[in-house]
Amino acid sequence: MSEKTYIGVDIGGTKIAAGLVKGFKVIKRHIEPTSVKDGASLIRQVEVVVERLWTGQVSAIGVGIAGLTDHSAGVFLGGPNLPHKLAKTRISWLLQKRFKVPATIDNDVHCFTLAEAKIGAGKRFSSVVGINLGTGVGGGIVINGQLYRGRNNGAGEFGHSLIGSSAKCGCGQKGHFEALASGSAMKRLYRKISGRSANATEVELLAKKGDRDAKKIFSVMADALGAGLANIILTVNPDVIVVGGGLAKVDMLMKPAIRLTASKIIYAPLRSTPIVRAKLGGDANLIGAAILAAEASSKK
Ligand SMILES: [Zn+2]
Secondary structure, X not given: OOOOEEEEEEEOOOEEEEEEEEOOEEEEEEEEEOOOOOHHHHHHHHHHHHHHHOOOOEEEEEEEEOOEEEOOOOEEEEOOOOOHHHOOEOXXXXXXXXXXXXXXXXXXXXXXXXXXXXHOOOOOOOEEXXXXXXXXXXXXXXXXXXXXXXXXXXXXXXXXXXOOOOOEOOOOOEOEOHHHHOHHHHHHHHHHHHOOOOOXXXXXXXXXXXXXHHHHHHHHHHHHHHHHHXXXXXXXXXXXXXXXXXXXXXXXXXXXXXXXXXHHOOOHHHHHOOEEEOOOHHHHHHHHHHHXXXXXXXXX
């Protein structure tokens, strides 16, 4: 990444985070709740956020968004955690038209993985899988410093891979990894088992206090997470898996999940694949988006 200035924007279902990024460092940031009604109002909100950070020095804008994107056409194709009305929005083209600098768009966890691979927990490794355990489960694959995208830029969509359970995913289908390994899964499982409602943080507290229902959820989720991580290791055989998102900080989940991952893998050498916590915190997505902006503008 050159010493030019870029704006990275991270569009999630609950918040939009943006930063002015120079030499991989966020020098100014702005975060606000996503107030989505339709595609046009979201674009307007993103434009206002970019305006707040704008300086005449900005060389390009990069956007990360939760869901599938057509990276080369600059189009958001849709994702289960954002409203359907946003699908097919030409986000980068609209930003390019408004701000007169190159703009690019990619999946948010592709951005996360790229940033962690370049300057975060995956820095020392050549093949890096990133996985984000948030409201949903997103993923990305970076090989030798470049994102591996696959045919439809869908490489790393681990969240909707099948782990053979009956749990219903946020996307509507059954048996997906995300349906048992995300923050929303934790909430939903607790309601189903106990009849009471609690968010992920509350379920964790309850489990620590010995609540039987909460503990049961932790064991179900650790097993599912182990299955998902084992699938990734057996498919990609990466040098490292970098885990981010709220649940990555929950040792009560991660420690048994990492143990279970190894127990599910047939080949002994693969069992020692490092599974480490992300380093860049909430900035990873927008730094990754800025890295993609830098790459896009250097090609023009
Ligand atoms: Zn799904």
